Amino acid sequence: MKTFLAAVLAAALLAASSAFAQQAGPCETGIFRKDSTAFVAVTKTDKGFSYTFSDGTVGDTGDTQALVACGTGAVTVGKTERWPKVAIAESDTRFESNGVVLAGRLMAPPDATKGTPLVVYAHGSEDTGWIDRARDPYQMVGRGISVFVYDKRGTGLSGGTYTQNFPLLADDLVAASREAKRLAQGRYGRFGLVGLSQGGWIVPLAAARAKAAFLGIGYGLAIDIAEQDAALVATQLRRLGYGDDIIAKALRATDITARIAKSGSKDGLDELAAYQNAFGKEPWFSRIQGGFTGVLLATPVEELRSKGLPQFDHLHIDWSLDPLTVLSGVDVPQLWAFAGDDRQAPSASTVERLAHLRQQGRDIAMVVFPGADHGMWDDAEAAQGARRHTRIAPGFYDLMADWAKGQLGGPYGAAYRQ
Numbered sequence: 001m002k003t004f005l006a007a008v009l010a011a012a013l014l015a016a017s018s019a020f021a022q023q024a025g026p027c028e029t030g031i032f033r034k035d036s037t038a039f040v041a042v043t044k045t046d047k048g049f050s051y052t053f054s055d056g057t058v059g060d061t062g063d064t065q066a067l068v069a070c071g072t073g074a075v076t077v078g079k080t081e082r083w084p085k086v087a088i089a090e091s092d093t094r095f096e097s098n099g100v101v102l103a104g105r106l107m108a109p110p111d112a113t114k115g116t117p118l119v120v121y122a123h124g125s126e127d128t129g130w131i132d133r134a135r136d137p138y139q140m141v142g143r144g145i146s147v148f149v150y151d152k153r154g155t156g157l158s159g160g161t162y163t164q165n166f167p168l169l170a171d172d173l174v175a176a177s178r179e180a181k182r183l184a185q186g187r188y189g190r191f192g193l194v195g196l197s198q199g200g201w202i203v204p205l206a207a208a209r210a211k212a213a214f215l216g217i218g219y220g221l222a223i224d225i226a227e228q229d230a231a232l233v234a235t236q237l238r239r240l241g242y243g244d245d246i247i248a249k250a251l252r253a254t255d256i257t258a259r260i261a262k263s264g265s266k267d268g269l270d271e272l273a274a275y276q277n278a279f280g281k282e283p284w285f286s287r288i289q290g291g292f293t294g295v296l297l298a299t300p301v302e303e304l305r306s307k308g309l310p311q312f313d314h315l316h317i318d319w320s321l322d323p324l325t326v327l328s329g330v331d332v333p334q335l336w337a338f339a340g341d342d343r344q345a346p347s348a349s350t351v352e353r354l355a356h357l358r359q360q361g362r363d364i365a366m367v368v369f370p371g372a373d374h375g376m377w378d379d380a381e382a383a384q385g386a387r388r389h390t391r392i393a394p395g396f397y398d399l400m401a402d403w404a405k406g407q408l409g410g411p412y413g414a415a416y417r418q
Contacts, residue, residue: 027061027070029132031142032083040068040075040083041138046128051075052135054142056378056392086110088141091183095150097175098168103157104150104176105131106183107141117404118146118188119216120180122173122199122206125164129156136196136218136397143401146188148180164198164315170205177210190406192332195220197345197374200336204326215334216403218396219342219374222323222350226258229291231346236289239343246284253279257293262319265308273301324353333363335403337376337396338418344374351418365408366418369393 027049033039040053042061049061051068059066069076074084089108094101109116121137123130129151130137137147153172154162163169173193181191192214195203200220207215221228233254234247242250253275259268276297279285288294292312299309327334336354338347351366358364371393372378378393395413402408 025070025072028073028085031086031088031138032075032077033086033142034077034081034083039086039142040077041135041142042068042070042075043135043138044132050135052139052392054139054397056394056397058135058389058391086142093179093183095175095179097153097172100153100158100160100172102150102153102159102172102176103129103131104148104179106146106148106180107137108146108184108187109141109144112146112184112187114186115189116144116146116187117190117192117406118148118180118184119192119194119404120148120150120173120177120210122169122193122195122202123152123155124197124199127155127162129158131156135392136194136400139397140194140401140404143397145401145404146184148176148183150176162315164317166201166205166321167318168316169202170209173202173206174209177206177212190214190404192216192404194218194400194404201321201323204323204330205321207330207332212332214332214403214406215330216337216400217334218337218400219339219345219347219376220336220350221345221347222327222353224321224323225291225317225319226254226261227349228345229258229293230254231349232344233288233290233293235343235346237284237287240284240287242284242287249279249282250284250288253288253297254290254293257290257296260296260304261292261309261312261317264313265304269301269304272296272304276301324357327354327357327362328360330362333365335365335367335399335408337399337415338366338368339372339374339376339393340368340370341372342374355418365403367399367412367415368418369396369413369415371414372396 027042029043031039031041038054040051042049042051052058061068061070074082077083087110091106093104130149131151137149140147151158153160190213193203193212194216196218200217203215230251233250237247237250256268256271256275288297354364354366376393376396377389378391393413395415399412
């Protein structure tokens with residue numbers, strides 16, 4: 001009897017395995033839904049496909065322990081559950097900005113109406129395209145928000161040259177906003193801009209021209225690039241165990257390197273040479289990184305005089321921009337979501353400045369996700385200084401979607417209002 005039951009069980013398992021194998025197929029980008037709230041989004045990577053659950057859990061479909069297996073018209077979750085693909089409405093397009101043709105895509109929920117919010121995303125600093133790749137837009141669509149996503153200039157399917165010139169990128173965002181509204185005509189209500197990381201500098205520049213009703217900024221800054229560099233230097237050295245005396249010496253370097261960067265390697269070179277001679281043999285000197293200070297400290301001054309710094313010069317950064325001045329002119333409601341343990345964009349000075357703007361009457365909401373790192377990565381496991389990301393901070397996607405809908409509620413994971 002026991003042998004018979006074992007045989008029946010083995011046959012059942014074999015049949016289930018065969019059914020799964022028949023359903024398996026190549027991965028498709030898109031949203032795959034379990035029920036009204038739970039879904040998973042599959043997006044492309046350089047090596048294959050990744051997945052992001054609505055609760056923020058992420059993974060790679062190629063991993064041996066992957067929670068998601070691809071199939072035709074559906075995915076299998078946890079080896080047993082079949083989640084069908086959502087028939088979201090996608091419209092691919094090309095549009096022009098300052099003589100460059102950019103590629104974009106409107107993604108709308110199946111039931112989009114004239115009351116559905118519409119957002120356009122501004123990229124971070126990455127040099128890769130977002131179409132089919134960025135996880136955040138799919139998370140918004142899965143929560144009932146229409147999204148226009150595009151590959152910024154010099155990336156993905158778009159033309160032009162990659163740049164970090166924020167006014168130019170803001171022009172592109174304005175052009176993308178016009179195209180988004182054209183494609184979604186009659187099927188959207190509230191319109192806003194969402195900027196992640198570097199995009200937090202760009203959306204305020206585009207807000208008025210794009211006629212945005214609201215801004216959402218994730219792990220962005222209200223300080224300029226040079227100030228970010230100095231904050232990074234201080235934060236990184238403090239994490240390494242250095243005290244205020246060493247940090248004060250290091251910040252003297254950031255004052256010098258800021259002058260060099262802003263002058264196109266013309267001002268501050270003599271002071272840099274003196275600083276290198278004075279502290280170059282100190283044990284902490286080589287530990288300085290920041291955004292660009294570490295590179296400048298490691299470069300001979302004569303090389304800077306003759307060649308500049310090509311890896312930064314080609315980005316065409318506009319060093320004259322003052323984020324606080326730009327934000328002072330923004331009249332629409334803003335949401336700023338901060339990663340509480342951000343190693344790339346320390347937020348203390350930004351929170352202080354936004355609080356000051358709020359006291360002056362600006363409509364600014366601030367939410368902090370404690371323990372999260374840049375990118376709103378949570379559950380980052382440290383191993384000999386390395387970090388392995390396994391999920392986005394719970395509640396972050398819900399927060400951004402609710403903001404787009406104009407109805408902040410919560411709770412949003414462990415987040416708190418600032």
